[in-house]
Amino acid sequence: MKPVNIDTLKQNFFGTIIMPNDDAYEQARKSYVGSGSPAIVVRPNTAGDVVVAIQFAQSNSLVISIRSGGHSVAGFCTNNGGIIIDLSVINSVELIDKQNNIVRIGTGATWKKVAGTLQEFGLALSSGDSTSVGVGGLALGGGIGWMVRKYGLTIDSLKAAETVTADGKILRTTATEYPDLFWAIRGGGGNFGVVTHFEFAAKPVGKVFSGMIIYAMENLSALLKGWRDAMRASSEDLTVMFLVMPSFFGNPPSAIAWCCYAGDDETAAMKAIGPLLKIGTVVQNMVVKKNYADVLEEPHPPEGVKAIVTNGFVEQLSDELIDAIASTHGKEVGPVLQLRYVKGAMNRIDSGSTAFAHRGSETMLVSASFVPLEATKTEIDQAMIPWKTISPFTKGAYVNFFSSANKEDVAAAYPQETYNRLAAVKKIYDPKNIFNQNYNIPPAD
Ligand SMILES: Cc1cc2nc3c(=O)[nH]c(=O)nc-3n(C[C@H](O)[C@H](O)[C@H](O)COP(=O)(O)OP(=O)(O)OC[C@H]3O[C@@H](n4cnc5c(N)ncnc54)[C@H](O)[C@@H]3O)c2cc1C
Known part of the structure; x- marks a missing residue:
């Protein structure tokens, strides 16, 4: 070196x-x-x-x-x-406008720190599911979290960002100041500069009802259809991530509905969650009332393996797709499949208003296959077979859930029109493409 x-x-x-x-x-x-x-x-x-x-x-x-x-x-x-x-030192979390619940957050903060600090003010932001994930990377990709149905993506609460551009300028970007840059950083990742601070409009959130409902793996297709129908009928206060697990850590294959009801009214919460207790044989119901900050968990990735992660959005979680999932997932060996039901507030925002473009989606599917650290291409291809059976049903993808970063991934994350617009913004703010360690959008010609 x-x-x-x-x-x-x-x-x-x-x-x-x-x-x-x-x-x-x-x-x-x-x-x-x-x-x-x-x-x-x-x-x-x-x-x-x-x-x-x-x-x-x-x-x-x-x-x-x-x-x-x-x-x-x-x-x-x-x-x-x-x-x-x-940026880990730039991690302050401050309530700067009490009347409008505006919080200023250093991008190096973790979402654990954000959730813990905002809880003191009776506020929260929908971020992700994990404590140690950073504010910067998650928010710049969009941010799909536990209150996505009620409050939309993390960027849907964003009001301003402080960004250092390639030419060394420190720009405050909002809907009216450098609006092209403000549009691009809401989904376009780290392509346009180093974002040091965000200002978000936080939401009043106190206690929530959250936890896992674990089902017997009896009839995965019926279970998933029941879950989908229950989600379609439920209040947008309820966000659920459905996990289809292979045999893991010595446990048999399992199916889990991981819930977060963003409200503290027990009757309303049980009305929303209740139908999920009837869609299959419940082995364990761990849903309890807790602070929103305690919903986020520290990830514990399995050691000695690497995760091949990919994802896709679907506009309609059809019976055909569910049957394809049920025939290829939840086996002894295979990927973990997350189905995140996202329909709600994020659909009501115009697709062109942020660089995150997949606003018409009902569900996001995230596949994680664990392979040996030195896995060959053949072993990786083998591990991806279940995903290949369901990926034809997807339309577009979330930029933050790819372990690869090839042209196809970038194209899935950004539809052509979005990509062209991002490339034009890139040409203005980073014409030499110095910020290229990302899902890269080279400057337009
Ligand atoms: C265990 C785990 C759980 C996750 N759960 C969720 C979830 O629930 N919801 C969700 O939406 N996503 C989730 N993600 C994906 C996550 O949003 C992305 O991995 C994200 O990039 C992580 O952000 P970070 O700041 O921790 O990462 P970093 O590795 O620090 O950053 C990732 C990239 O983002 C860019 N970047 C980061 N900060 C800045 C900045 N301040 N300015 C400019 N560019 C920057 C850079 O290109 C950087 O390489 C999860 C990831 C993991 C590993």
């Missing part, structure tokens, strides 16, 4: 600099899915530090990885021989 001279950086950068021979390097180079060998890791304290880091990276021709929570499913937040701009 070519050493970099950090003398100039030290003069203007007031955050932390971590080099390969520092003790902190071993931890700093790791991501949720793997490790890299960056030439340097910097932890800016401010947007001004980010400007200096970007200028330093460009003058030393360093590949730039941006990191907020480090949970990129494709491992983009680390690299070999480049720089990691690690």
Whole structure:
């Protein structure tokens, strides 16, 4: 690895600099899915530090990885021989406008910190399902969480963002200030600059009803159809992720409806959740009243394997698709399949108003196949056979749930019109494509 001279950086950068021979390097180079060998890791304290880091990276021709929570499913937040701009120190969570519930959040915060802090104000944001996922990466992709049906995507609550662009400008972007950039960062990922802060309109949320309902794996097709019908009839306060699991950690294959009812009225919650207790044989019902912050869980990925993750949206969860799922999933061996029922608030926003374009969807399917770390292409292809049977039913995909990052993935995430518009915005804000460690949109010609 070519050493970099950090003398100039030290003069203007007031955050932390971590080099390969520092003790902190071993931890700093790791991501949720793997490790890299960056030439340097910097932890800016401010947007001004980010400007200096970007200028330093460009003058030393360093590949730039941006990191907020480090949970990129494709491992983009680390690299070999480049720089990691690690935003974990920029992690404040403040209520800046009590009347309108506007919260200002540093992108390096974790969603655990956000949920825990907002709870003190009786507020919450729909984020994701996991505590340690970062604000930056999740929100820039869209954000599909436990209250998606009631409040939409995470970006649907976004009011403003502070972004450092490739030319070192710190821009406040809103619906009226740099609206093209504001449109692009709501779904376009880390293509357009380093976002340091977001301002969201949080929602009043207190206790919720949440937990898993575990079913006997008797008739998966009937179970899934019952779940779909119950979801179609239910209040949008209820968001459910249905998990179809193979044999895992020594347990037999299982089917789980993981619920979050975003309200504290027990009668209303039971009315919404009750039908899910009648769709199959319930082995365990763990739904209880709890703080929204306690709904988020720390992920525990199985060790010694890697996850091949892919996904797709469906506009109608048809009987035909459910039969295809039931014939290929929930076996002794095979992928974990998540079905996230998303129909609700996000459908009522025009598809062209954010770079996240798949607003017509009813359900998102996420497949995770676990293969050996050194799996061959043949082994990976084999593991993907169940997905290949159901992917023809999908239309479009969520950019944040891919372990690969090829042209097909980018095309699935961004329909042609969205892609063209993103490429035009890219040309304005990052014409040299220095932010390319992502689901990359090269600048338009
Ligand atoms: C265990 C697990 C659970 C998940 N659950 C959900 C879920 O429920 N809902 C959901 O929507 N998604 C979920 N995801 C997907 C998640 O949204 C993405 O992996 C996301 O990229 C992680 O964000 P991060 O900040 O932790 O990641 P990072 O690895 O830090 O960032 C990922 C990429 O985003 C870009 N980026 C990050 N921060 C910035 C920034 N501040 N400025 C510019 N670009 C930036 C960069 O390109 C970076 O490489 C989950 C992922 C995992 C691993």
